Amino acid sequence: MSDRHTQVMNLSELLRQTARQFPHRPGLIHRELQWTWREIDAHVDAMAQALRQLGVQPGDKLLVHSRNNLALFESAWVAFRLGCVWVPTNFRLAPPEVAYLGQSSGAVVMVYEQGFEDHVAAVRASCPALREVICVGSPQPGEHSWNALVDQHLGQAHPSERVHPDTPLWFFYTSGTTGRPKAGVLTHGQMAFVVTNHLADLIPSTTEHDASIAPAPLSHGAGIHALLNVARGAPTVLMPGERLDPEVFWQLVERHRVSNLFTVPTIVKTLVEHPAVDQYDHSSLRYVIYAGAPMYRSDQQLALRKLGRVLVQYFGLGEVTGNITVLRPDQHHADDDHPDANVGSCGRPRTGMEVSIQDAQGRLLPAGEVGEICCRGPAVFNGYHDNPEASAKALRGGWFHTGDLGRMDERGFVYITGRESDMYISGGSNVYPREVEEVILMHPAVLEVAVLGLPDAQWGEIGAAVIVCREGMTLSEAELMAHLDGRCAKYRWPRQVHFWPALPKSGYGKIVKKDIRERLLNPS
Numbered sequence: 001m002s003d004r005h006t007q008v009m010n011l012s013e014l015l016r017q018t019a020r021q022f023p024h025r026p027g028l029i030h031r032e033l034q035w036t037w038r039e040i041d042a043h044v045d046a047m048a049q050a051l052r053q054l055g056v057q058p059g060d061k062l063l064v065h066s067r068n069n070l071a072l073f074e075s076a077w078v079a080f081r082l083g084c085v086w087v088p089t090n091f092r093l094a095p096p097e098v099a100y101l102g103q104s105s106g107a108v109v110m111v112y113e114q115g116f117e118d119h120v121a122a123v124r125a126s127c128p129a130l131r132e133v134i135c136v137g138s139p140q141p142g143e144h145s146w147n148a149l150v151d152q153h154l155g156q157a158h159p160s161e162r163v164h165p166d167t168p169l170w171f172f173y174t175s176g177t178t179g180r181p182k183a184g185v186l187t188h189g190q191m192a193f194v195v196t197n198h199l200a201d202l203i204p205s206t207t208e209h210d211a212s213i214a215p216a217p218l219s220h221g222a223g224i225h226a227l228l229n230v231a232r233g234a235p236t237v238l239m240p241g242e243r244l245d246p247e248v249f250w251q252l253v254e255r256h257r258v259s260n261l262f263t264v265p266t267i268v269k270t271l272v273e274h275p276a277v278d279q280y281d282h283s284s285l286r287y288v289i290y291a292g293a294p295m296y297r298s299d300q301q302l303a304l305r306k307l308g309r310v311l312v313q314y315f316g317l318g319e320v321t322g323n324i325t326v327l328r329p330d331q332h333h334a335d336d337d338h339p340d341a342n343v344g345s346c347g348r349p350r351t352g353m354e355v356s357i358q359d360a361q362g363r364l365l366p367a368g369e370v371g372e373i374c375c376r377g378p379a380v381f382n383g384y385h386d387n388p389e390a391s392a393k394a395l396r397g398g399w400f401h402t403g404d405l406g407r408m409d410e411r412g413f414v415y416i417t418g419r420e421s422d423m424y425i426s427g428g429s430n431v432y433p434r435e436v437e438e439v440i441l442m443h444p445a446v447l448e449v450a451v452l453g454l455p456d457a458q459w460g461e462i463g464a465a466v467i468v469c470r471e472g473m474t475l476s477e478a479e480l481m482a483h484l485d486g487r488c489a490k491y492r493w494p495r496q497v498h499f500w501p502a503l504p505k506s507g508y509g510k511i512v513k514k515d516i517r518e519r520l521l522n523p524s
Contacts, residue, residue, distance in 0.1 A: 058083030063107035083161030088219035095122035165189025208233030225262035246274035323379030424453020
């Protein structure tokens with residue numbers, strides 16, 4: 001029996017080890033600036049020393065609100081090194097939303113990028129634990145300057161705080177697409193496994209000669225992905241602006257010989273549909289990882305045709321930090337009839353993880369039957385911060401319950417049919433919106449679609465489809481029904497069809513169905 005107080009490596013040692021091995025190699029690239037691993041590690045030591053002198057203690061929460069930049073990148077390692085908890089926010093959140101994250105986490109320190117002063121005011125008003133505010137830029141009265149603190153303490157080494165397997169290091173907030181975001185508690189022991197597992201399953205053979213690019217905020221999945229590249233000494237390239245510019249993205253891939261990236265299906269779709277994908281050399285790409293939502297088959301096929309067999313899909317929520325299934329590059333193919341195509345699958349269980357399909361009573365279901373996708377293993381989080389009820393529900397029966405519905409074939413490959421909350425029952429029949437969306441997306445005029453169930457007096461629920469057409473193309477409801485005829489069972493057909501110029505998306509690029517539902521139910 002292992003002692004639960006046994007110490008483990010503080011995750012910040014990954015950065016220190018890389019800085020010792022590759023001191024002069026670039027670690028972060030932003031616009032025309034580069035910082036070496038030695039410089040980054042020295043900055044982290046300096047800020048850790050500064051915060052310790054300001055009275056910050058192990059276990060304190062460090063709230064960070066910033067666009068992707070050097071300070072945001074370094075702040076994670078500062079928190080880890082101090083034994084504190086990193087609480088990053090998506091910079092696109094409104095002040096009240098950030099105030100909730102500060103209050104619910106009990107943040108003691110807030111680091112923010114100049115220009116987000118309204119967010120600071122909101123956090124100050126709602127977070128009684130807040131003691132120190134640090135500005136990346138020109139501070140307001142009573143605040144500290146990030147750069148000044150680093151400069152003041154540069155050259156002062158700071159040892160990594162001793163930690164245990166269950167010592168928290170990151171509050172990974174759910175995306176909040178349903179209800180208030182919850183803080184998943186990620187720990188040093190768990191994340192040591194996650195980094196190892198991601199390196200094995202997602203970007204094997206990555207070295208200091210590779211490079212990554214971050215087209216998404218480092219506050220979420222892209223931040224997890226950055227840890228892997230730090231562990232291997234591969235630099236991360238940041239986009240120069242806060243908005244995704246596909247041409248600039250492909251220019252940077254060519255210039256820095258980028259070999260891996262993490263993103264979401266909607267961003268992959270945007271990148272491969274842009275003409276710049278054919279104008280720049282992206283032959284260096286080996287692993288284009290997409291997660292956060294399944295990729296529609298039509299989008300997958302286009303990406304494979306444009307980029308080659310470099311797609312890596314993983315399925316996994318923040319609570320398991322992505323470690324549920326993986327579909328490798330060799331398990332993708334543009335030809336539906338090819339044995340390696342695995343159409344509709346999100347892959348097989350991750351190394352060291354166990355996946356099951358369960359019914360509502362927690363019984364394991366046989367191959368082919370639809371139920372809730374559950375998993376267990378070292379990647380599973382320690383529960384939600386200050387929310388024992390939600391933790392108990394998510395971890396009941398010794399498994400993490402994803403809330404996603406799916407099935408598993410005889411080989412162990414998993415197929416997601418949709419969120420448990422997305423499924424609706426129309427006239428007594430279960431309808432899984434994702435299956436209907438796949439068919440609608442086969443129509444050449446459709447760019448994006450969301451299908452969801454709405455209450456109906458006669459049928460209980462009916463399907464509503466919200467469609468965004470491609471530029472210069474139109475589609476009528478009658479044409480849509482003709483397209484569905486013979487491709488989709490009639491009980492699945494949407495009874496309402498709406499054409500919108502765009503679909504609402506979260507700060508991480510996911511379509512937000514709760515916002516669509518609200519607009520459909522309350523059109524005024």
